[in-house]
Amino acid sequence: MTKIIEPDKRTNIFRRPSSEYGFWSWVTTVDHKKIGIMYGYAAFFFLLVGGLEALILRIQLAQPDSSFLSAAEYNAMFTMHGTTMVFLAIMPISAAFFNYLLPLQIGARDVAFPRLNALSFWLWVAGGLFLYSTFIFGTAGAPEGGYLAEEVGWLGNAPSGGWFGYQPNAGFKYSPGTAMDYWAIGLQILGISSLVSAFNFIVTILNMRTKGMRLMRMPVFTWMTFAVAFLLAFSLPIIAIALFYVTFDRQFGTSFFLTEGGGDPILWQHLFWLFGHPEVYILILPAFGIVSEILPTFSRKPLFGYAAIVFAGFGIAFVGFGVWAHHMFASAISPVAQAGFGLSTMVIAVPTGVKIFNWLGTIWGGKLNLKTPMLFALGFIGMFVIGGLSGVTHSIVPADTQQTDTYYIVAHFHYVLFGGALFGIFGGLYYWFPKVWGKMYNETLGQIHFWLMTIGMNLTFGPMHWLGLQGQVRRTWVYAEETNLGFWNLIVTIGAFILGLSIIVFMANWIYSKRKGEKAPFDPWDARTIEWTIPSPTPVWNFSKAPDIKSLDDFWHAKYDEDEEGRAVRKDTADALLLELEEEGLNPKEVIELPNPSYFPIILAFGLPFLGYAVIYRSISLALAGIVLLLVGSFGWAIEPLEEEFSMKEEEE
Amino acid sequence: MSTDHKEHPTPKKYVQIAIVLGVLTALEVTLYYLEDLVGVFTDSLLIFLAVGKYVIVVGWFMHLRFENKMVNRFFAGGMILALILFAIVMLERGMANFFYS
Amino acid sequence: MSSGHEYPHESTGVETRKLGMWVFLSTEVLFFGTLITTFLLFKGRNFPGIKLTDVYDIPFTSISSFILLMSSLTMVLAHNALENEDQEKTRVWLLATAMLGAIFLAGQIYEFTEFYHKGFELSTNIFSSTFYVLTGFHGLHVFIGVVFLIALWAIGQRQQGLSLDRGMNLEFIALYWHFVDIVWIVLFTVVYLI
Numbered sequence: 001m002t003k004i005i006e007p008d009k010r011t012n013i014f015r016r017p018s019s020e021y022g023f024w025s026w027v028t029t030v031d032h033k034k035i036g037i038m039y040g041y042a043a044f045f046f047l048l049v050g051g052l053e054a055l056i057l058r059i060q061l062a063q064p065d066s067s068f069l070s071a072a073e074y075n076a077m078f079t080m081h082g083t084t085m086v087f088l089a090i091m092p093i094s095a096a097f098f099n100y101l102l103p104l105q106i107g108a109r110d111v112a113f114p115r116l117n118a119l120s121f122w123l124w125v126a127g128g129l130f131l132y133s134t135f136i137f138g139t140a141g142a143p144e145g146g147y148l149a150e151e152v153g154w155l156g157n158a159p160s161g162g163w164f165g166y167q168p169n170a171g172f173k174y175s176p177g178t179a180m181d182y183w184a185i186g187l188q189i190l191g192i193s194s195l196v197s198a199f200n201f202i203v204t205i206l207n208m209r210t211k212g213m214r215l216m217r218m219p220v221f222t223w224m225t226f227a228v229a230f231l232l233a234f235s236l237p238i239i240a241i242a243l244f245y246v247t248f249d250r251q252f253g254t255s256f257f258l259t260e261g262g263g264d265p266i267l268w269q270h271l272f273w274l275f276g277h278p279e280v281y282i283l284i285l286p287a288f289g290i291v292s293e294i295l296p297t298f299s300r301k302p303l304f305g306y307a308a309i310v311f312a313g314f315g316i317a318f319v320g321f322g323v324w325a326h327h328m329f330a331s332a333i334s335p336v337a338q339a340g341f342g343l344s345t346m347v348i349a350v351p352t353g354v355k356i357f358n359w360l361g362t363i364w365g366g367k368l369n370l371k372t373p374m375l376f377a378l379g380f381i382g383m384f385v386i387g388g389l390s391g392v393t394h395s396i397v398p399a400d401t402q403q404t405d406t407y408y409i410v411a412h413f414h415y416v417l418f419g420g421a422l423f424g425i426f427g428g429l430y431y432w433f434p435k436v437w438g439k440m441y442n443e444t445l446g447q448i449h450f451w452l453m454t455i456g457m458n459l460t461f462g463p464m465h466w467l468g469l470q471g472q473v474r475r476t477w478v479y480a481e482e483t484n485l486g487f488w489n490l491i492v493t494i495g496a497f498i499l500g501l502s503i504i505v506f507m508a509n510w511i512y513s514k515r516k517g518e519k520a521p522f523d524p525w526d527a528r529t530i531e532w533t534i535p536s537p538t539p540v541w542n543f544s545k546a547p548d549i550k551s552l553d554d555f556w557h558a559k560y561d562e563d564e565e566g567r568a569v570r571k572d573t574a575d576a577l578l579l580e581l582e583e584e585g586l587n588p589k590e591v592i593e594l595p596n597p598s599y600f601p602i603i604l605a606f607g608l609p610f611l612g613y614a615v616i617y618r619s620i621s622l623a624l625a626g627i628v629l630l631l632v633g634s635f636g637w638a639i640e641p642l643e644e645e646f647s648m649k650e651e652e653e
Numbered sequence: 654m655s656t657d658h659k660e661h662p663t664p665k666k667y668v669q670i671a672i673v674l675g676v677l678t679a680l681e682v683t684l685y686y687l688e689d690l691v692g693v694f695t696d697s698l699l700i701f702l703a704v705g706k707y708v709i710v711v712g713w714f715m716h717l718r719f720e721n722k723m724v725n726r727f728f729a730g731g732m733i734l735a736l737i738l739f740a741i742v743m744l745e746r747g748m749a750n751f752f753y754s
Numbered sequence: 755m756s757s758g759h760e761y762p763h764e765s766t767g768v769e770t771r772k773l774g775m776w777v778f779l780s781t782e783v784l785f786f787g788t789l790i791t792t793f794l795l796f797k798g799r800n801f802p803g804i805k806l807t808d809v810y811d812i813p814f815t816s817i818s819s820f821i822l823l824m825s826s827l828t829m830v831l832a833h834n835a836l837e838n839e840d841q842e843k844t845r846v847w848l849l850a851t852a853m854l855g856a857i858f859l860a861g862q863i864y865e866f867t868e869f870y871h872k873g874f875e876l877s878t879n880i881f882s883s884t885f886y887v888l889t890g891f892h893g894l895h896v897f898i899g900v901v902f903l904i905a906l907w908a909i910g911q912r913q914q915g916l917s918l919d920r921g922m923n924l925e926f927i928a929l930y931w932h933f934v935d936i937v938w939i940v941l942f943t944v945v946y947l948i
Contacts, residue, residue: 112774206723207768208765237785241789248887253877255880262796262799262803264746266746267795274738332753337741638909664831668827670827671823684947703939703943706823706936710935711936714932721767721768724772724776727776735783
């Protein structure tokens, strides 16, 4: 029987929303779990869109001299593929994990600023929709003459300057339509969303830990969330300014990046990569965290070198700020900078290596349980090492001068992003599926997904290594028959379609298991961290009473003792403990107050796209509409308290 | 509820600090006008004075001196990061101009 | 174990919203750092056209700088008054701070209008662009600060007045205001004086 709480008095113009179920409960929610789930589904949708864009690219490249796509359409597709995958797929799926798990892993009720959390999500939705509205409203525009000026279908009415928007190519002279403005402003909105999330998570981790949860007792996933938040917080402001400069150059006649006006195109590269490099660590660290949770659980051993893994994670984050110009080795940067950044790039391989060896140390001698999450974690290690090795070859400046802008680079980053980040993410999706939905996924389909994906991934990105070294250039819509690149390109395309098939298997598993999956116990994996001590699916209040943590892997130590040889021996009291936790978890003894839902985050969030359209179309009315939404959102929010005064009304469900 | 104010400067102390800030500003403006006299040290002195004002406002008005160490480190960390990153960018562009122009 | 507290838990001992504001301000350092760096990068360049040094008015800007500096004093006095639970004084100092901020903004607007008359516009050249974007963003921050201060003053007019506990909180807005001041301390020196 759920007690429905009605706020006592109106503190605002509109009644505080109070629904617990249904559409409005999702729109007005401030609950980190609901927000995490929304991030997950929306991001997965964009993953499919980005994947579709990739398949379109691969159809064009399957054969030499193909005319499936025009040059302009090809440029738009690779730009949108990259932008979508980075900002609308991987980052928000990671956000889904952070949102859902962070409070659970530190024993908190919710994040530090629940409404701000909702704001992050709605800002992200607003930014994503704004960016994609380019296909409806945007115009490609190409400079006079040249093969880009031909008529483009709607597929080409999208940003086409690459996900990195190099100037002046992405400036108003060479990209005269409105599409690149959609890119710059869309990214600006997405950046604000992540920045807001970042401070929320930092404050949550610092201030909202439960009793006994000292920093060095936190799970590794939580530590990686902290590192990512730190990276986001310090790199996003830089790109925000850079994007303002782009918009100003395109719209208001300034010349930050235009040499004719005294500007410097290399400045854009510096500012972009000052953000862009930490960004790639933002993409991979969550997967590092997820894998660090899965490996110990499925090896039935503690994580080898917990402290080393934590410090290495931060080492990667810090040094990650010092390597950005390795993306610029072939631009006109000074030789001193090339040498310096080459060195720092080699250095960053060290903490990464430390983590890999610690993961191997975790598996070594363990009793491996090769379920789907573990397969993905192991696959992650293999694929990420391959990607990392090719990455280290880029740190050698003369070698990079040949590799850069070829498919060798494309191979590198897809191994680390797909084989790394995405494998880690799939591992996490399977691992925490029982906790979120209360059901078990289908193991057979999971295994099929894993193997298809591994084969597909290697078929797609493996050949790109030698294609690149043989001279296939990036971001080029067609290659000639004489280059003899056709055979392997065809293999790559086949691999890409196999990947698509594996995703379909995953989706089928998800849909089937959510409906007909076996009911999951709350600790199906016999895990180590405290999110497994609460019922599955997670009750809205998380913990019935705040846990009291005595050590790292507290839950494990509650279930297991160690014998003289250090092996785990299940305690006699373990089963009773599990029953007790389940009983307590479902029936909290006291009234638990949760932050009330709120309309204002979504209202505020949708003010920004209006401002965006106002800038592009020079519309005062749109600007005013945006400002009104921002003001209503901000003031409403400022006046309403986080938790309303309430009186209890008993109602039968 | 914040309970970490162990010592609290009085309004009088705050006014004194404000006077110091005013004096430093006046010094800066004077330096600007006396640039020819001071010569090559003008810029460094101006920066020194600005840093002084910065530290005073951050330390006393924003209370950072009396705040938890973690907050101190976070803010200082952000500043040091900014200084290093931007110093590198400026050096690089300076050197590139030297090598390639 | 749970309680109806708005912001429970302070594992660090620092109040949650205050901690949040400090984290935010640390990121603003990067934000303004980028703007300042771009300004400095182009400042010494050998490029024709009107420069800031051709149009500025140091005495005028010195006065508006001083005004902003004093607004930090009134801000800290407002906070002090609230700590001593003097609602009336708090509102007075809050209003004073907002007004000093507004005067500073008026000064900026006047200054920029004068510059425009002299042909130093946003898109004139790289020197003007970097100047306006840098000082413009600072001005935007001051404006938002003034809005917050007035809102706080208005909330203080309500029956229960202001408190250091509830919702919109004077302490963290004070931090924001002081930050806006220290950015100007840097800007005044780096942009105008050096």
